[in-house]
């Protein structure tokens with residue numbers, strides 16, 4: 289077990305910290321205010337090589353895996369949760385391809401994302417199937433050398449700015465979760481369209497979309513892996529996402545705490561700075577403690593993922609790295625805002641934005657309740673996570 293990042297990862301953190309401070313921080317409030325996708329920030333991430341941070345070098349990336357991506361997401365999310373999500377979207381929709389794709393599919397679809405030339409989105413959720421993902425109704429029917437996809441997905445992050453999506457559909461609906469398959473669909477395919485654009489509470493820089501598949505015909509070569517084995521691909525994808533979402537919470541919480549400490553040093557009440565009041569100092573201690581605990585869970589999980597340990601054996605440890613940091617981010621955001629008193633409630637400070645953004649993290653990619661279900665089942669079956677796996 290090594291608590292020290294190697295030189296490459298340390299340099300990555302320093303580089304992203306500078307980029308975040310210089311380019312992301314000044315735009316964060318405006319991105320939230322306008323609710324528009326920040327193409328300029330995507331360009332910043334591309335120019336810094338960050339769109340490719342998690343990808344193997346063979347596909348145009350820098351080969352720093354989930355660990356590198358967590359570091360990058362942590363640093364940008366200190367200022368802007370939307371930017372953290374933009375980076376996350378270089379990973380989530382590409383995971384089904386990394387996990388189940390052929391070499392040809394990987395070359396064609398991973399490389400342009402790593403290079404920042406294209407964007408992708410991940411289509412699993414439907415109006416009647418969120419937590420209960422096996423219940424999706426979207427269908428893909430084989431027709432000669434093609435599949436024809438029909439159905440509607442909802443709450444899809446970034447779909448309206450994506451060049452392709454990875455999508456899950458039933459190929460044998462009678463078989464339930466054993467009749468699901470994964471596909472790649474290019475956004476310019478006839479019948480593919482964006483429906484409702486949701487008006488949402490936070491993370492307002494990344495559009496949240498309904499995606500409609502109306503007789504979308506795709507070549508059979510766009511099937512990912514084996515027909516009817518898509519549910520396993522979906523689960524491995526979601527397992528691999530846990531610390532990545534956690535890293536958004538980790539960054540957000542640090543950003544909120546650092547802001548609150550800076551404020552508390554300046555603001556005086558009863559003749560002394562807020563930082564001299566024990567009641568607030570203990571809040572700061574508790575927040576810092578939770579942030580550090582979250583960090584350990586996240587980087588332990590990232591290490592598992594980079595070692596290819598993403599199947600159900602590891603699901604408990606992986607889910608812990610999503611559950612704890614995201615619940616922690618919600619709590620820290622609220623407590624950090626409290627330190628600012630009335631100023632924490634108004635938009636001249638970022639605290640209310642941190643609160644709105646943190647809420648998203650407890651819902652996406654498996655709610656906090658679903659993570660508890662996964663953890664308890666996994667611990668009962670396999671025992672507590674161990675270092676000698």
Ligand SMILES: Cc1cc2nc3c(=O)[nH]c(=O)nc-3n(C[C@H](O)[C@H](O)[C@H](O)COP(=O)(O)OP(=O)(O)OC[C@H]3O[C@@H](n4cnc5c(N)ncnc54)[C@H](O)[C@@H]3O)c2cc1C
Pocket residue numbers: 410411412413417418419420442443444445446488491496648651652653654655656657658661
């Ligand atoms: C901002 C945002 C971005 C998103 N991005 C994407 C995306 O890019 N791609 C995508 O596919 N999806 C995306 N989603 C969808 C998201 O993953 C789902 O909203 C989430 O999984 C919950 O599903 P649901 O909304 O249907 O809630 P439901 O499944 O209806 O759950 C409702 C409530 O019941 C609880 N619950 C459900 N089942 C259980 C149980 N067994 N035990 C205890 N409690 C339970 C849940 O925790 C929740 O509190 C996004 C959602 C949001 C809000």
